[in-house]
Amino acid sequence: MRPIPEQAKCIAVELRRVVPRPSKDSAFLNEEGHSIRFPSERGECCPMGMHPGAYSPIPTKGDFLPDPSFEGPSIRFGQWWDGLDMEDLEKALNLIWGEI
Numbered sequence: 001m002r003p004i005p006e007q008a009k010c011i012a013v014e015l016r017r018v019v020p021r022p023s024k025d026s027a028f029l030n031e032e033g034h035s036i037r038f039p040s041e042r043g044e045c046c047p048m049g050m051h052p053g054a055y056s057p058i059p060t061k062g063d064f065l066p067d068p069s070f071e072g073p074s075i076r077f078g079q080w081w082d083g084l085d086m087e088d089l090e091k092a093l094n095l096i097w098g099e100i
Contacts, residue, residue: 001088001092002083004077004096005079007072011070011074011076014070016096016098019047022038022047022050022093026038027086035081035082036092043057044057046059048077048078059074059078
């Protein structure tokens with residue numbers, strides 16, 4: 001599994017600060033079968049979409065948060081997350097939220 005890109009680490013820090021760690025048992029692949037998502041009251045979400053300030057449950061094109069400093073990093077984080085396989089999930093959650 002690839003590590004979180006250096007440019008995207010600020011997104012992991014923000015998620016760790018604000019978003020509770022999702023259960024790996026609740027994870028599923030999206031309809032296309034290539035991106036890991038979690039259920040929420042907003043629908044299926046990627047980790048950035050679980051942030052209470054996210055514009056959408058699956059932010060795209062850098063529309064993660066109103067803070068423009070997150071635009072480039074959120075794109076890189078999304079590319080990293082969407083490149084993961086289900087077998088990478090626990091390692092990825094540990095990279096973002098720390099080991100439990």
